[in-house]
Structures are given as structure tokens and as C-alpha cells.
Amino acid sequence: MAPVPCAICKTSRALIIRPKNHQKLCKTCFIQVFEAEIHHTITSTSLFSPGDRIAIGASGGKDSTVLASVLKTLNERYNYGLELVLLSIDEGIKGYRDDSLETVKRNAVQYDMPLKIVGYDELYGWTMDQVVETIGKKGNCTYCGVFRRQALDRGAKMLGIKHVVTGHNADDVAETILMNLLRGDLPRLARSTSIVTGDETSDVRRSKPLKYAYEKEIVLYAHHKKLDYFTTECIYSPEAFRGSARSLIKNLERVRPSAILDVVRSGEDMAKLVPEEVTGVSHCKSQKVSLSSADGEDEGAGGCGTNGRSSGGEMADMEKNLQQNEDAVGREVDVTLLMSSDTNGQKHNRIEAKGRKPGRQEVGKKLVRQKLGTCTRCGYMSSQEICKACTLLEGLNKNRPKMEIEIGVEEEESSTLRRRMEGIAVAVG
The missing domain is CATH 1.20.5 (Single alpha-helices involved in coiled-coils or other helix-helix interfaces)
Structure with a gap:
């Protein structure tokens, strides 16, 4: 079987089949395309301004490690003028977070970035091991999620930084959309689809530069760039509700690879149906990016990151398979990634909300926009009296x-x- 040439350069041998659109690329072209798409997401949504100090939420996992590497590369290549700092949260999980923080410390040296580590015990007087010992494994991710989000903001304020970027990818966003849809929480769904949380007036705002990047492509990028990252899954996360949404997304992806970005697109469309008075998010500001151009492909090809999450070791298995594939190439054995077929070129109709009539619950009910204040106990920003x-x-x-x-x-x-x-x-x- 003759080697397949790269679809872009036409000269090098294709080694990668992109999960997003089945495009066959060589290693060099894949890395260039991946970085170009992240650059497009950043510029089209105006995420940064020259002179910004940016805190990268670094967990040591694949997502945050790739985010730090890509931002450093793009910052130097396109002269963003950013000052990048690594910000890590120590939840206090022995056998997991203590090991991953060693990876973050190595990344800080490799990328020549300052590192700040903030611990749960320092902020709250509790570690996650102590929380789980008290309440059990069921529901513990609720505690960790709330504590972690606040810890990121508090860590950023300690550094005097007003913008935190996280490694949430397209799979994460699709999972969150499904979770909120299953819970019937449309206001939260609308906020979760936004690539930016907060604005210039916020004490700390967060953004997701990897919002349209597939988890599998992030693993491919990390593998071929030989990045140093931590692959072990959190020992408490299998009990989380997110695991059910993740399994559903993975099953959909096997049948239809574009399903991940289709769910993201659908979530963005549904967000437009939720009044801004409820979400506190301006739709025109939160969804600037063009879904089709962010991929470099048409909408039929699929359209348009805190913790590095994986599905029960699936990404670690993928990394192992990648290494085996490379060894096979060295022995001149053709190895092709088996991917589900997709119907390229199929048009997806976008549903626009025009002239929507008020529902039964909206008649005679005045919607009140949530006002951001501070917690009366800890002083942290909150829309409630007590955060x-x-x-x-x-x-x-x-x-x-x-x-x-x-x-x-x-x-x-x-x-x-x-x-x-x-x-x-x-x-x-």
C-alpha cells in the first residue's frame, strides 16, 4: 500500500487523521493547523490586549499543558505582548495532585514562566481528602468545583492579574451543555457556552482559548510536540455526574465525529434564546467567533478548557497507541488510525431565534438581572449575600x-x- 500524501503540503507522508474532519496530514502541517485555529479563536474573539498579564490555570494535565505551550508559541510568533504566569491549585489529593504539581513545576522551567500555587488548606482550612472523608465520594465534585473556581480567582488577585485562561476544550463544553440541558438549567447553559466569563469591569474574568479544539487533537498535539504532562485521572472524578455526560458524548462521537462541535453550536444557538436579563451575558460579545472559519472547513465538516479530564484512561490509551504507531512507522509498516466515517459536506441548518413569543412563565413576570456584589463573610465576589x-x-x-x-x-x-x-x-x- 503506497503512502498517503499530506492533504496540505502534498509532499510529506500523512501520519495523522484529524478526528474533527478526517483530514489526512503530516506531523508538521497538523501542528501548524492546530496552532492557526487557536490563533483564529483568540483574534476573532479579541480575547487579549497588548500588555495584558494572563494567568494560565495549570493542572499539569494535557489541556493546560498544551494551552501553556500554544500561548507561549503564539505570543512570540504574533507578538501578542502578553505576560504569562502559571497558576496552580493544590486541592490536597494525595497520590494525584501532589504528583501533577511536580509536572507543573517542570513546565514552569521549560516555558520560563513564573508559577504560583494556591492550596485549599490555605484558603478554606480543608483539603479535598478531608472533604471526601467527611461527606463521602458522592457529590464531592460539587465542593471541589466551587472551591476551585474561587481559588483560581483568589490566586489571580494575589498576583494582581485580572484575566485567567483555562484549558477547557470542545469536549468539556459539549459535556457541560448536555449536563445543563438534562438539568433544565438554560441560564447556566447560556453562560457556559460563552468563551469569556466576565468583562473589562470584572475583578477577574476567565476565558477558554481551546473551546473549539477536540480533546483527541489536543492529545495528538501534545504527543507530536513531545510535551511533558500528567495523565492520571483524579481519583474522585469517576463518581461525578459529568462522567455520564462524557460517556454520552464519546458514544455520539464514535457514530458521528462532528457531534461534539454540533452540540457546542446547538448550545450557542440555545443561549441566544435566553434573555440577557437572566444570564447577565451579552450574546453579541460572547459569541463572536465564526464556527466554520474556526475550523478552516465548512460547517458540514463539523463547524466550531482547570482540570485535565479524561475518560477512564482513554486518553492515556490513545497516547500509548500513538507511540506504538510511531514505532511501526519506523519499521515501514503502514498504520492508520481507525476513525468513524462522517458525511462531509452535509449542510447544517442553523436555527435563529426571531420574533420569539413570551412563554407562559414569562407573561407578567419581570426578569431581574443578577447583580454582582461581594460575600458578607469572605469578601469574595458573589451575586448572593453569602457565596x-x-x-x-x-x-x-x-x-x-x-x-x-x-x-x-x-x-x-x-x-x-x-x-x-x-x-x-x-x-x-
């Missing part, structure tokens, strides 16, 4: 004395049992 983190901490701290009493009782019972066993042993002797 979610303080509410969760209140429940944890109420359980702490009870937990300490139970531990004391268990120790006393254990001591009594030990004395009884010693007495029995003496009697028998």
Missing part, C-alpha cells in the same frame, strides 16, 4: 466536631476491645 463556598464550608464545619467525636469514640472502643482481648489471652494462658 457558595462559604455555604459549603458552613456545612463542613458543622460536621467537623461530630466527626472528631466519632473518631474519639472509635478510638475508645478500639482501646476497650484491645484490653478485653488481652484479658482473654491472659485467661487462656
